[in-house]
Amino acid sequence: MTITVRAAAKFNLHLGVGPVREDGYHPLATVYQAIxxxxxxxxxxxxxxxxxLTAEDHIALGEIPSGDDxxxxxxxxxxxxxxxxxxxxxxxxxxxxxxxxxxAGGSADAAATLVALDRLWSLETPDEELLSLxxxxxxxxxxxxxxxxxxxxxxxxxxxPLTDNGDWWWVVxxxxxxxxxxxxxxxFDEHAGADVADPEVPERLLIALEKGDPELLAAALDNDxxxxxLALRPDLAQxxxxxxEAGALxxxxxxxxxxxxxxxxxxxxxxxxxxALQAKSYDRVWTAPAPVAGAHVLTY
Ligand SMILES: C[C@@](CO)(OP(=O)(O)O)[C@H](O)COP(=O)(O)OP(=O)(O)OC[C@H]1O[C@@H](n2ccc(N)nc2=O)[C@H](O)[C@@H]1O
Ligand SMILES: Nc1ncnc2c1ncn2[C@@H]1O[C@H](COP(=O)(O)OP(=O)(O)O)[C@@H](O)[C@H]1O
Numbered sequence: 001m002t003i004t005v006r007a008a009a010k011f012n013l014h015l016g017v018g019p020v021r022e023d024g025y026h027p028l029a030t031v032y033q034a035i036x037x038x039x040x041x042x043x044x045x046x047x048x049x050x051x052x053l054t055a056e057d058h059i060a061l062g063e064i065p066s067g068d069d070x071x072x073x074x075x076x077x078x079x080x081x082x083x084x085x086x087x088x089x090x091x092x093x094x095x096x097x098x099x100x101x102x103x104a105g106g107s108a109d110a111a112a113t114l115v116a117l118d119r120l121w122s123l124e125t126p127d128e129e130l131l132s133l134x135x136x137x138x139x140x141x142x143x144x145x146x147x148x149x150x151x152x153x154x155x156x157x158x159x160x161p162l163t164d165n166g167d168w169w170w171v172v173x174x175x176x177x178x179x180x181x182x183x184x185x186x187x188f189d190e191h192a193g194a195d196v197a198d199p200e201v202p203e204r205l206l207i208a209l210e211k212g213d214p215e216l217l218a219a220a221l222d223n224d225x226x227x228x229x230l231a232l233r234p235d236l237a238q239x240x241x242x243x244x245e246a247g248a249l250x251x252x253x254x255x256x257x258x259x260x261x262x263x264x265x266x267x268x269x270x271x272x273x274x275x276a277l278q279a280k281s282y283d284r285v286w287t288a289p290a291p292v293a294g295a296h297v298l299t300y
Contacts, residue, residue, distance in 0.1 A: 002044040005116040007108035007144050007295040008034040009097045009288075011170065012255050013209075013217070016199025017224040020189055025139070025155040029199035031162065031209075032140075034147040035170055035261075036288040038096045039105055040298065041072065041112035043120050046090040049073050055095040058284045063099050063178055064106075071106045071137060075113040078133055083123055091116075098284065100178025102229075102255035104140040111144035111295040119297060131159070147294025149209060151201055164291050166212035169270040171248065171262040173239055173277060174284030179229060184256040187228035199224070214265050218250035221263070229257040236260060239282075246276035 018027035097105030134141035139156035149164035208216035243251040248262035264270035
């Protein structure tokens, strides 16, 4: 028997970052939104841990570890240890989420693995326990479990669903070269200096989501990692300029980058903006609706 679970990419509509903590993490006040780019994870019975990778066009697998360092193996071992069972599994990952893109693709795979193995092994782990295991695997993993739109506190792992009445459309522009999340946080520390305020989620973003109004959302987007990431990757400024020229309502870096997201009014507008970018020879351009579901079983 195999079980396939689908998990989505995330975008930080707001990413407020506070002063670095003693444990090296930064306190966050973020609003996550799950967007319609997906990885599919298929788990099957096996005596030994194994991971297999395939991908959609234009998704480079080069940076993904194939052995025990892959986050899906860490997720599987953590779930087995939590239940005190000695089991292994083979995990096939089909990636539709660009790697090291600030879209939390690895986190999506980890969340999908928890859901798939929980079902494959008939564990019926309570949601609260799955969320806690997810938080041990990475700051973004709990959100990948719940999907839709949510506030993230703590180091990003404490998630609460939010009212989102929008029917949003994004153009997603990927980049050949990934960006390292720790490197971008370090650049944030260097840029922002010592007097960083405690982060908060702005009221106007919550109102924009409740009203489902793209113009209001465009004015409420914000990402504290954008300036440090652009300092590491000044070439991305051209993508911002091209998105604005193509008529996007707003252009923002996804998390630690380097993926750039462009807010559009609706699906036809997203197709128009994507077409304008493709005409300029961008070859990693997707349109994505949001919000979409968290990790969910597709087939079993
Ligand atoms: C920046 C964000 C925004 O959602 O996502 P990405 O854009 O990378 O996907 C997240 O904070 C990334 O979360 P995630 O990728 O799960 O990070 P983790 O595995 O927990 O941590 C990797 C490293 O990032 C840094 N880190 C992460 C989270 C946080 N709140 N403060 C940090 O300083 C630390 O250096 C840590 O060692
Ligand atoms: N299953 C996986 N998919 C993607 N990356 C993985 C995976 N397992 C481990 N990694 C490592 O995690 C790093 C970050 O990957 P990813 O989650 O795609 O990006 P980001 O943290 O920018 O959102 C990769 O560069 C890779 O080394």
